[in-house]
Amino acid sequence: MSLLEVRGLTVTYQAAHGAVPAVRGVDLRLGPGQTLGLAGESGCGKSTMALALLRLLPRGASLSGEILLDGEDVLTMRWGRLRAVRWAGASIVFQGAMHSLNALHRIGAQIAEPIVLHGLGSPREAALRARTLLEQVGLPAARADAFPHELSGGQRQRVMIAMALACEPQLIVADEPTTALDVMIQAQILRLLKQLVAEHGIGMMMISHDLAVLADTCDRLAVMYAGRIVEDGPAEEVFRSARHPYGRALAAAFPTIGDASSRRNPRGLAGDPPDPADLPSGCSFRPRCPVSVDACARVDPALWPAGPDRTAACIKVLDPAELDALLPESAPGAAAAAGRPAPE
Numbered sequence: 067m068s069l070l071e072v073r074g075l076t077v078t079y080q081a082a083h084g085a086v087p088a089v090r091g092v093d094l095r096l097g098p099g100q101t102l103g104l105a106g107e108s109g110c111g112k113s114t115m116a117l118a119l120l121r122l123l124p125r126g127a128s129l130s131g132e133i134l135l136d137g138e139d140v141l142t143m144r145w146g147r148l149r150a151v152r153w154a155g156a157s158i159v160f161q162g163a164m165h166s167l168n169a170l171h172r173i174g175a176q177i178a179e180p181i182v183l184h185g186l187g188s189p190r191e192a193a194l195r196a197r198t199l200l201e202q203v204g205l206p207a208a209r210a211d212a213f214p215h216e217l218s219g220g221q222r223q224r225v226m227i228a229m230a231l232a233c234e235p236q237l238i239v240a241d242e243p244t245t246a247l248d249v250m251i252q253a254q255i256l257r258l259l260k261q262l263v264a265e266h267g268i269g270m271m272m273i274s275h276d277l278a279v280l281a282d283t284c285d286r287l288a289v290m291y292a293g294r295i296v297e298d299g300p301a302e303e304v305f306r307s308a309r310h311p312y313g314r315a316l317a318a319a320f321p322t323i324g325d326a327s328s329r330r331n332p333r334g335l336a337g338d339p340p341d342p343a344d345l346p347s348g349c350s351f352r353p354r355c356p357v358s359v360d361a362c363a364r365v366d367p368a369l370w371p372a373g374p375d376r377t378a379a380c381i382k383v384l385d386p387a388e389l390d391a392l393l394p395e396s397a398p399g400a401a402a403a404a405g406r407p408a409p410e
């Protein structure tokens with residue numbers, strides 16, 4: 067059984083200007099001990115996905131679909147069960163640790179708190195475990211007595227990881243865990259996460275706009291655009307040879323795994339992701355796509371097989387007969403008439 071299985075997840079915010087469909091029918095799967103990277107630019111719906119997994123979305127957001135955590139649907143859980151699952155079943159490491167830590171409480175007390183709240187130890191046992199956890203994330207146990215402002219950004223992010231591990235969850239969701247850090251510290255934190263996930267056999271979903279970081283850290287990669295997954299497959303393969311033009315553009319923007327300096331000057335993709343409340347017809351990526359054809363305005367592509375163990379939501383992974391059947395005027399040869407280029 068999958069540790070996490072997301073089926074047809076849709077999240078819609080209610081904003082002053084109307085409904086904002088931030089996540090649109092996402093399917094994802096993650097096994098125990100696996101790491102899944104979720105990539106995409108700002109505004110593609112990645113954080114919404116992360117928050118939805120533990121029903122942490124702001125009031126007014128509506129959700130549908132299924133989020134099966136170890137077979138149990140998070141969306142239909144009663145509050146008591148949901149409280150138990152947060153931290154102990156799955157926990158989230160957010161970006162910007164300073165905002166997530168309480169400036170008035172010592173580090174050790176903050177790590178110990180969820181352990182006591184979940185009945186996993188007495189206050190004394192939890193305090194001892196907090197010190198052990200600090201050592202596991204590469205900090206001296208004595209840092210338990212420090213306040214957040216006494217730590218560097220990288221140290222605070224290590225504290226956040228220690229907190230996420232505190233109740234021994236099966237799943238960690240890391241949302242841009244290294245974005246605010248300089249490149250050397252970023253590499254250390256990524257190594258630490260990789261090592262902890264392997265040692266503890268937990269699943270991890272890591273969210274980032276940096277495809278190279280995800281390819282280096284994760285087993286699988288899913289690329290998100292305008293609230294949908296547009297490409298999915300083994301991480302190295304997606305990074306080296308993305309089948310969706312958006313995946314290729316992201317890979318080109320962050321060209322080198324392991325060489326952080328090359329990421330300082332990404333070759334940017336022109337334009338911005340569309341406003342989810344005002345999506346273009348057909349494929350959402352069409353207005354920015356360097357290889358779009360007329361048919362892309364008429365077909366909103368689903369994820370189709372794009373090689374062994376890979377999918378992509380682009381009509382260019384279809385053969386002409388399959389595309390013909392999809393086009394509204396499904397006369398034979400419509401794909402050719404629509405200007406479909408030769409498959410790559």
Ligand SMILES: Nc1ncnc2c1ncn2[C@@H]1O[C@H](COP(=O)(O)OP(=O)(O)OP(=O)(O)O)[C@@H](O)[C@H]1O
Nearest residue numbers: 079081086088107108109110111112113114124342
């Ligand atoms: N509370 C909200 N109310 C209305 N719209 C929202 C709300 N939160 C997010 N959105 C919109 O939903 C879309 C997805 O946002 P989300 O934060 O999930 O994207 P993201 O890929 O995580 O970007 P970032 O990395 O900048 O956080 C965006 O268009 C955003 O403006």
